[in-house]
Amino acid sequence: MRTYDIIKKKRDGQTLVQNEIQQIIEGYVQGTVPDYQMSAFLMAVFLKGMTDEETFHLTDTMLKSGETVSLAGIKGFTVDKHSTGGVGDKTSLVLGPILAALDLKVAKLSGRGLGHTGGTIDKLESIKGFSCDIPTDKFIEIVNRVGVAIVGQTANLVPADKKMYALRDVTATVDSIPLIAASIMSKKLAIENKGLILDVKVGSGAFMKKLEDARELARLMVSIGKQAGRKVTAVLSNMDEPLGEMIGNSLEVLEAAETLKGKGPSDLTELVKILASEALLISTNRMINQSQASKKVEEVIATGRAFKKLVEMVQAQGGDQTVIENTDRLPISKDIVPLLAENSGFISAIECEEIGLAAMMLGAGRETKEAKIDFKVGLRLLKHVGNKVEKGEILAAVYVNPLLNNEAAIKRLSSAFHISQNPVQPQKLILDIVS
Amino acid sequence: MRTYDIIKKKRDGQTLVQNEIQQIIEGYVQGTVPDYQMSAFLMAVFLKGMTDEETFHLTDTMLKSGETVSLAGIKGFTVDKHSTGGVGDKTSLVLGPILAALDLKVAKLSGRGLGHTGGTIDKLESIKGFSCDIPTDKFIEIVNRVGVAIVGQTANLVPADKKMYALRDVTATVDSIPLIAASIMSKKLAIENKGLILDVKVGSGAFMKKLEDARELARLMVSIGKQAGRKVTAVLSNMDEPLGEMIGNSLEVLEAAETLKGKGPSDLTELVKILASEALLISTNRMINQSQASKKVEEVIATGRAFKKLVEMVQAQGGDQTVIENTDRLPISKDIVPLLAENSGFISAIECEEIGLAAMMLGAGRETKEAKIDFKVGLRLLKHVGNKVEKGEILAAVYVNPLLNNEAAIKRLSSAFHISQNPVQPQKLILDIVS
Numbered sequence: 001m002r003t004y005d006i007i008k009k010k011r012d013g014q015t016l017v018q019n020e021i022q023q024i025i026e027g028y029v030q031g032t033v034p035d036y037q038m039s040a041f042l043m044a045v046f047l048k049g050m051t052d053e054e055t056f057h058l059t060d061t062m063l064k065s066g067e068t069v070s071l072a073g074i075k076g077f078t079v080d081k082h083s084t085g086g087v088g089d090k091t092s093l094v095l096g097p098i099l100a101a102l103d104l105k106v107a108k109l110s111g112r113g114l115g116h117t118g119g120t121i122d123k124l125e126s127i128k129g130f131s132c133d134i135p136t137d138k139f140i141e142i143v144n145r146v147g148v149a150i151v152g153q154t155a156n157l158v159p160a161d162k163k164m165y166a167l168r169d170v171t172a173t174v175d176s177i178p179l180i181a182a183s184i185m186s187k188k189l190a191i192e193n194k195g196l197i198l199d200v201k202v203g204s205g206a207f208m209k210k211l212e213d214a215r216e217l218a219r220l221m222v223s224i225g226k227q228a229g230r231k232v233t234a235v236l237s238n239m240d241e242p243l244g245e246m247i248g249n250s251l252e253v254l255e256a257a258e259t260l261k262g263k264g265p266s267d268l269t270e271l272v273k274i275l276a277s278e279a280l281l282i283s284t285n286r287m288i289n290q291s292q293a294s295k296k297v298e299e300v301i302a303t304g305r306a307f308k309k310l311v312e313m314v315q316a317q318g319g320d321q322t323v324i325e326n327t328d329r330l331p332i333s334k335d336i337v338p339l340l341a342e343n344s345g346f347i348s349a350i351e352c353e354e355i356g357l358a359a360m361m362l363g364a365g366r367e368t369k370e371a372k373i374d375f376k377v378g379l380r381l382l383k384h385v386g387n388k389v390e391k392g393e394i395l396a397a398v399y400v401n402p403l404l405n406n407e408a409a410i411k412r413l414s415s416a417f418h419i420s421q422n423p424v425q426p427q428k429l430i431l432d433i434v435s
Numbered sequence: 436m437r438t439y440d441i442i443k444k445k446r447d448g449q450t451l452v453q454n455e456i457q458q459i460i461e462g463y464v465q466g467t468v469p470d471y472q473m474s475a476f477l478m479a480v481f482l483k484g485m486t487d488e489e490t491f492h493l494t495d496t497m498l499k500s501g502e503t504v505s506l507a508g509i510k511g512f513t514v515d516k517h518s519t520g521g522v523g524d525k526t527s528l529v530l531g532p533i534l535a536a537l538d539l540k541v542a543k544l545s546g547r548g549l550g551h552t553g554g555t556i557d558k559l560e561s562i563k564g565f566s567c568d569i570p571t572d573k574f575i576e577i578v579n580r581v582g583v584a585i586v587g588q589t590a591n592l593v594p595a596d597k598k599m600y601a602l603r604d605v606t607a608t609v610d611s612i613p614l615i616a617a618s619i620m621s622k623k624l625a626i627e628n629k630g631l632i633l634d635v636k637v638g639s640g641a642f643m644k645k646l647e648d649a650r651e652l653a654r655l656m657v658s659i660g661k662q663a664g665r666k667v668t669a670v671l672s673n674m675d676e677p678l679g680e681m682i683g684n685s686l687e688v689l690e691a692a693e694t695l696k697g698k699g700p701s702d703l704t705e706l707v708k709i710l711a712s713e714a715l716l717i718s719t720n721r722m723i724n725q726s727q728a729s730k731k732v733e734e735v736i737a738t739g740r741a742f743k744k745l746v747e748m749v750q751a752q753g754g755d756q757t758v759i760e761n762t763d764r765l766p767i768s769k770d771i772v773p774l775l776a777e778n779s780g781f782i783s784a785i786e787c788e789e790i791g792l793a794a795m796m797l798g799a800g801r802e803t804k805e806a807k808i809d810f811k812v813g814l815r816l817l818k819h820v821g822n823k824v825e826k827g828e829i830l831a832a833v834y835v836n837p838l839l840n841n842e843a844a845i846k847r848l849s850s851a852f853h854i855s856q857n858p859v860q861p862q863k864l865i866l867d868i869v870s
Contacts, residue, residue, distance in 0.1 A: 004607055005607075007478075011481065011482065035469075035471035036469075036471045036474040036602060039471040039474050039475040039478075040475060040606035042475065044482070044607075046446065047482045047483070171442060171471060172442040172443035173475060
């Protein structure tokens with residue numbers, strides 16, 4: 001079939017078969033299908049949609065465009081977590097050790113951050129000596145021994161996605177649920193875990209603004225994962241305000257350690273417990289029930305076994321574990337500026353994106369790929385949506401680099417807080433579970 | 436506004452304003468908007484449509500991308516006819532002289548044909564000495580004196596259309612009524628006639644297969660023309676079988692001359708009379724009625740005045756007018772192969788495209804731009820849809836070049852005729868008039 005006819009078929013709302021999808025995607029990666037045909041195709045997909053089966057074939061073709069990572073050397077149930085992204089999301093740092101403590105295996109490939117704050121790799125590298133650049137055999141050995149390791153992604157995973165995403169980004173074809181699902185799932189399925197927990201963020205600070213869209217994305221990703229023979233569950237969680245209290249690299253490592261000791265903020269604690277329970281449920285083929293799973297998760301936190309796994313992982317990856325054992329030693333700025341409430345009332349919204357951009361301006365994130373992150377800076381939110389505040393009360397503690405002029409960042413932070421005269425209902429964190 | 440936002444706006448079904456349309460089209464012509472953004476935009480237009488006003492702005496921006504042809508030097512009511520194209524369509528050769536005889540002014544810029552049979556220019560060049568390559572001042576002088584001249588198009592009209600059409604052709608975005616209307620009308624409006632008669636062909640042999648689509652295209656083109664301040668009428672005519680009897684270059688000149696003498700086939704005669712009447716109606720601001728207009732058209736044919744205009748035009752453009760005065764002198768092959776009916780019954784269909792391709796195989800059309808046309812060859816259809824035929828009866832006379840093997844062409848011709856056992860209703864020629 002000619003590329004033209006594949007575009008036309010999708011344009012007319014018909015369902016493409018596997019080899020038609022393979023032909024256009026493989027042709028695009030190889031360069032025989034030009035950008036202008038792919039962008040017309042993507043717009044047709046955007047406007048006419050794809051069935052679950054088409055989306056699976058798209059995902060499968062995309063993932064086969066590059067290398068895949070075999071985890072065959074790891075004994076036990078390998079499981080990964082993917083978050084659709086948000087501000088203050090240090091879930092991976094907490095969840096990995098909990099899952100390891102539950103005897104699951106977490107072989108995580110992660111990325112660096114661009115914008116807002118650093119990625120998981122950046123956060124870990126704020127620990128002195130910690131290396132994410134580890135040879136594969138050592139990585140596998142650590143996962144088998146400790147249960148968790150987090151390294152930088154070096155394999156050429158899913159080049160089709162890189163090329164397609166760059167094109168979607170300039171042709172207004174990003175916000176398509178089948179295309180988003182295929183993009184995420186091709187990258188996750190390229191790493192051959194047995195299980196996958198998807199943390200789909202919903203709300204003003206997330207990619208998915210509406211619950212119904214997020215639910216559809218979750219349903220589709222679970223469907224793709226199952227068609228690929230993986231065990232998958234998606235948790236829909238609120239991202240109308242940042243997750244937890246800390247934003248910034250060392251600050252988030254601190255909060256992760258506290259949460260693993262059972263002293264973390266309630267929202268982050270609740271979310272990681274749910275994610276860990278769901279991972280346990282899929283790993284046991286649901287031979288245990290939800291409340292049994294929750295109990296086991298609480299147990300590994302209460303006994304300190306989960307926290308110990310973080311220490312072990314840091315040590316195994318060359319990091320100075322004493323900064324985890326004694327978090328006072330983490331490199332956190334001593335220059336703290338209080339952010340004060342300008343009015344009395346109830347916090348009605350905390351704009352995630354503004355908070356993230358302000359954190360970047362403080363130095364916690366990269367504006368360009370080459371920029372260096374300042375691990376020490378960031379902020380701690382002392383108030384959440386729904387809280388009552390008095391004028392002049394502290395909304396957040398801002399950890400700054402005193403050599404910078406932080407006025408603009410602090411102004412931005414301040415404007416991210418909305419205060420209403422009427423009482424505001426605190427928001428529900430877990431919105432749905434799709435499996 | 437960024438190109439991205441213009442694409443997104445159309446993708447979301449919103450209406451673009453004039454300067455947004457200008458920005459993306461002008462950017463595309465200048466090369467600042469790349470093909471891949473334009474093809475995503477075109478697919479969004481294809482699937483989301485355009486309002487009449489948007490389509491007018493699109494047309495206007497396209498026509499302003501290149502040169503325009505002023506006809507200010509011509510005294511009187513300048514009028515052009517455009518046909519959406521079909522097989523055996525020699526309407527321009529007949530209509531031009533009739534309109535000149537009615538004291539309208541026809542300054543026609545025409546093209547060469549590719550595929551099927553030659554274009555109007557090719558047909559005229561089958562007359563010995565006839566030149567379509569005439570300087571502008573001479574062209575204007577002939578139109579003022581004779582009333583009609585037909586020359587080749589040399590100006591760089593509507594480069595936006597050339598670039599957009601090439602892209603649409605490979606991205607499955609051709610069959611969009613707003614895009615078709617803008618493409619046709621930008622080219623027609625670039626020549627500054629006062630009036631325009633659109634002959635919109637409908638049926639299996641036409642670009643528009645369905646009456647409702649053709650009616651929408653006609654309505655939209657009339658709307659664009661009026662927004663541009665021109666007088667426009669569209670006639671919808673049947674193209675379920677070739678128009679007239681002759682297909683081939685000299686053969687069509689012969690048929691045009693016969694029709695101007697009142698001895699042409701009934702379908703061609705009916706169509707040119709309607710088109711001429713409509714031109715007369717718009718030129719007089721409908722101060723006369725339809726039946727008065729028809730009467731004037733019949734008069735110029737009956738008195739020989741229309742035929743005389745063809746002779747004058749041929750003479751003015753350097754052609755040997757004696758081949759028109761005595762059409763026996765036209766270069767037409769003497770080698771005639773009869774095409775016989777293989778069964779008895781009623782003609783249910785004559786596939787235009789197959790007839791056209793067979794004519795090209797005989798030598799009457801170009802397969803590539805460089806190919807040379809054989810003016811002498813072609814065919815004469817002796818039967819029309821609805822006619823009763825006996826097995827062995829002659830369906831068509833095929834004028835061949837005896838030096839070629841014409842077997843495949845004749846086989847193709849034969850398979851273009853469909854014969855049914857049940858009586859078939861002859862088809863109505865004029866389907867609607869939109870003004």
